[in-house]
Amino acid sequence: MLTPSLPVCGRTVPAPTGLLLVLDARIEGHDSFLTGTLALDDFDIPVRITTLDDITTLQPTQSVPGLPLRWAGILHLRHGQRPRNIPGDLTAAARAAARDLYALDDAEMRYALTFLGEATTPAIRRDRLHAIVHALPTTEGDRA
Template sequence: MPGTTMTARVDGTVRHSADGPLLVLSQRLDGHDTFLSGSLDIGGSALPVRILTLDDVTVLRPAGSLPALAEGTRWQGTLHLPHGMRPRSVPPDLREAATQEGRSLNTLDEAELRYVLTFLSEATTTTIRQARIRAIVSALPTTMRSPQ
């Protein structure tokens, strides 16, 4: 699938959490994957965000610094979501780790594979990526042959 970008006008309020500010949308953003990365144009700046879609609310977690805004402050902006850009093939480090542990990636259906690849691709450091690979591999079924 060729890469395209979906753009949506969004607005909401600022909430604060122990992990920093959250941008709570006034309307739930349907049809988009949880933990999807995007970019929010707000106040003349492009801010990288992670989308956390919950049961009845969508929350944007800024991945960069957000100007200090008071709790409950109203905001509006344009959200840009890349579509068709995520890798559909298993990266070599995940495939190698699964092979070394005698685990099979072939049992994952399309939705599970998409979830695994998204989970892995959004690791922000090498340490986090390696931990996610270990978690993914440990959940896979074993292959017929024993690990080497």
């Protein structure tokens, strides 16, 4: 698989866990919690990447001397694009309950797919499917 490389820029802020690199723009379409390498000036920094609702941060996984307050570099991702496939059981359950799965925005869909994907047993998956589907508006508008 080809390693995606993204130009990024941001600011360095202190954090209880060490320096935190806060990107100016949230990374879209990639796994939310993964690792990569930030190519910055003359060195490569291994980083842990965390993407939340409206922010992406990079946490260096080793000591980094003297990072500037503002910086720009290339973020190399080993894991590629996040699959955006909606599983068949979720689509079928939403259809059967007359619920509008496509009413979710990108962040809500990401949370729903992560919540469902982390189910560890068939029973937990069924319960999570039920919770997701019944939180959706009806296909005819939410009459709750």
